[in-house]
Amino acid sequence: MSALPDEALQALAHLPAPDFLARAIPRVGRVAMVSSFGADSAVLLHMVAQIDRALPVIFIDTLALFPETLAYQRDLAAHLGLTDIRRITPDRNALFTRDPDALLHLSDRESCCQLRKAEPLERALQGFDGWITGRKRFQADTRASLAPVEHEPGTGRIRLNPLAGWRAAEIAAYLDHHGLPRHPLVARGYPSIGCQPCTSPVRTGEDTRAGRWRGSDKTECGIHFIGGMPQSRRKDNAA
Numbered sequence: 154m155s156a157l158p159d160e161a162l163q164a165l166a167h168l169p170a171p172d173f174l175a176r177a178i179p180r181v182g183r184v185a186m187v188s189s190f191g192a193d194s195a196v197l198l199h200m201v202a203q204i205d206r207a208l209p210v211i212f213i214d215t216l217a218l219f220p221e222t223l224a225y226q227r228d229l230a231a232h233l234g235l236t237d238i239r240r241i242t243p244d245r246n247a248l249f250t251r252d253p254d255a256l257l258h259l260s261d262r263e264s265c266c267q268l269r270k271a272e273p274l275e276r277a278l279q280g281f282d283g284w285i286t287g288r289k290r291f292q293a294d295t296r297a298s299l300a301p302v303e304h305e306p307g308t309g310r311i312r313l314n315p316l317a318g319w320r321a322a323e324i325a326a327y328l329d330h331h332g333l334p335r336h337p338l339v340a341r342g343y344p345s346i347g348c349q350p351c352t353s354p355v356r357t358g359e360d361t362r363a364g365r366w367r368g369s370d371k372t373e374c375g376i377h378f379i380g381g382m383p384q385s386r387r388k389d390n391a392a
């Protein structure tokens with residue numbers, strides 16, 4: 154695998170997101186999409202379904218998600234005809250040892266995200282040459298310079314971020330244009346949706362991600378790797 158994404162791959166970045174994806178995926182090789190089946194996820198899942206309904210879609214079930222997210226995952230995958238949803242969960246022995254009462258999120262959220270998100274994802278991504286994320290520049294200062302093509306330090310994998318330059322209005326327009334089902338919690342005040350214990354509704358005037366880990370300095374779920382290790386404390390996540 155090359156040390157940097159090749160120039161031809163970078164050159165595709167100017168294409169509209171669906172065309173970029175369609176041409177980049179075969180160039181990268183074995184590619185999975187990672188989706189939270191959250192508020193915006195239907196956009197990218199719809200694009201992937203138009204290209205290859207059998208593309209692996211990794212869904213991290215932390216065992217702490219809202220029941221609405223689990224139902225939405227099933228319904229949306231069926232709606233789009235996706236045939237290779239890989240629901241991954243934390244290692245049971247590790248849960249028993251490190252979070253037996255499922256209360257770790259109260260005392261150490263970094264370790265909880267590591268156990269329930271980062272470690273299962275790292276295992277699931279073994280054997281893949283790249284993965285697709287739904288991150289967007291407008292979501293956080295830490296994403297302001299997000300490139301459509303990234304080289305993942307430490308793993309050699311390529312990350313494709315086809316929606317990097319999209320704005321909230323474009324997301325909404327795409328969902329409307331294609332008549333895509335919305336996550337049911339969006340209408341109940343959750344513009345960004347993670348685990349149930351760490352997500353609260355957002356009030357008028359607040360940032361869309363204000364309800365994530367409210368009241369703590371934690372800003373990152375830890376599934377984006379630096380030097381092969383999960384990042385921490387950045388306002389960032391996959392979808």
Ligand code: SF4
Pocket residue numbers: 215217258261262263265266267269270347348349350351374
């Ligand atoms: S978001 Fe909260 S409950 Fe979910 S893995 Fe992270 S700390 Fe644990």
